[in-house]
Amino acid sequence: MNLYDVIRQPMVTEKAEALRAQNIYAFEVDLRANKTLVKQAIRKIYGFTPEKVNIAYIRPKGKRNKYGLGFKSRRKKAYVFLNKKDTIQLFEGT
DSSP states (O other), rough: OOHHHHHHEEOOHHHHHHHTTTTTTEEOOOTTTTHHHHHHHHHHHHOOOOSEEEEEEOOEEEEETEEEEEEEEEEEOOOOOOTOOOOOOOOOTT
């Protein structure tokens, strides 16, 4: 798997913004990714070596409408812990 395909996008939520103040970054990652691949991808893309990586698997949730029962897509999130001196500039304004 290509390391640039491991990280799909950064998470932009209120919880992710609060964690960013503690130097913890949240990313949506590929379903086949593990902690080692995420750590290597962060090192290659951003140039920082993470202290620790936590992975969370988000199960598909049921969703009803007038046509029947469906499911939202499953996802995988990675929480990347960096050193205090390292920061990732995710957006131009920050």
